[in-house]
Amino acid sequence: MTAARLPNIHACRRYVRSLRLETYASAYELCDQMSSMRNRPINVVEWPLPIPGPMGVWIARERDDVVVVQEAATGNHRDHIVLHELAHILCEHEGVPLPGSGPAFLPTFEDCDENASLVRFRSAYDSSAEREAELLATAFAEQLSDDSATPRVAWDVHRYFSGE
Template identity: 70%
Template sequence: MTPRLRNIHSCRKLVRSLRLEPYASAYELCDQMSSLRGRPIHVVEWPLPIPGPMGVWVSRTHDDVVVVQERAAGVHRDHIVLHELAHILCAHEGEAFPEYASALPTLGDTADGGPVLRLRSVYDSDSEREAELLAAAFAERLTDDSCEPEVAWDVHRYFAGG
């Protein structure tokens, strides 16, 4: 588990410390993080219920799966993946949500006691704030020109109440 990341500056410092190769998408970053962690991270697009979570992290016995709302596109889809990746990197606690399990693809090989899920739908906890700030720091390093660098500032302003 990472130490609590209290602000965008600590998130940027963590991202720099990972010494990542340039990446043009969240999917490329997932590949790098898989290699660094020695544990695969797979991204699956799926028709998640609307209204409902835009992204879900499923922790399985031998890998992690990020399920993304199939209707999300472009920078929004990348941000959802980056947010879930931040939950994985920070080892945030998951919660069992059996009501969403039927809406997910058949993933098999889930951890004992059923899938452990982290839903991205509200930002009312320290772990959600931390994941959102870390996702913004990851987004700043995207080499794809379609990513707006002001994303981190907007997120910081949102949480500061400005």
């Protein structure tokens, strides 16, 4: 898929529904599912990226994809960063080649070769690819399950089963 195939949130929601995903409680679980569906590993690495700077980076390597996420990000913010980079992967957005071992702020990977590319820095929304990734990440986030949340059931049914 190339940029602008998912032009709005409605198209992104339809795309997410079409994947027929199992319930997932985190972006990490969704990455595991997408790895299985694509037969290509997606590994998430937390790293002290510079602040200000990119919050997330996707590195496409010969055998896998690596999502580097700002280690200072927490909770829902961290999940959203991972979902944004996952969206770039699924949309197959273009990137720029990594020079040598990459920028000094990125983790060094022993098996990174000359075919690896730095696909996106999540720090600006200046292109249709960035907007598309943000919308798709939002659609994925809407499907996150929260096992700790109080079940949303009718009051009388809840009262009946709780014995109140």
